[in-house]
Amino acid sequence: MSNRMIEFNCPTCLKYLEIEECKAQNPCTCPVCFQLIRFPSNEPPPPSSELVPLKIGLPKLGGLETNVSRQDAGRLGHTFLGGTLALLGVIVGGVLALKTPK
Numbered sequence: 845m846s847n848r849m850i851e852f853n854c855p856t857c858l859k860y861l862e863i864e865e866c867k868a869q870n871p872c873t874c875p876v877c878f879q880l881i882r883f884p885s886n887e888p889p890p891p892s893s894e895l896v897p898l899k900i901g902l903p904k905l906g907g908l909e910t911n912v913s914r915q916d917a918g919r920l921g922h923t924f925l926g927g928t929l930a931l932l933g934v935i936v937g938g939v940l941a942l943k944t945p946k
């Protein structure tokens with residue numbers, strides 16, 4: 845086990861710092877200026893602005909309630925969640941479209 849050190853300059857106070865990589869996994873504060881440090885190497889990927897294709901439309905639940913196995917219930921749950929998220933996206937998109945007239 846080797847503790848690789850991450851060398852960087854604090855983005856706030858520009859102080860040169862060395863921090864063990866294992867510690868860098870978690871957000872921490874600069875020992876000099878106490879500002880929250882975000883490590884460039886551990887920066888979480890920015891939220892994708894790409895549109896992910898989602899099936900819009902909820903599954904037909906009618907008549908399935910009695911004969912759904914646990915596995916199917918889980919699958920339906922996922923589908924339902926996806927549908928809900930898609931619906932939410934449509935609603936937000938519609939609101940944004942209304943707020944920004946062309």
Ligand SMILES: [Zn+2]
Pocket residue numbers: 854855856857858859874875876877878879
């Ligand atoms: Zn600092």
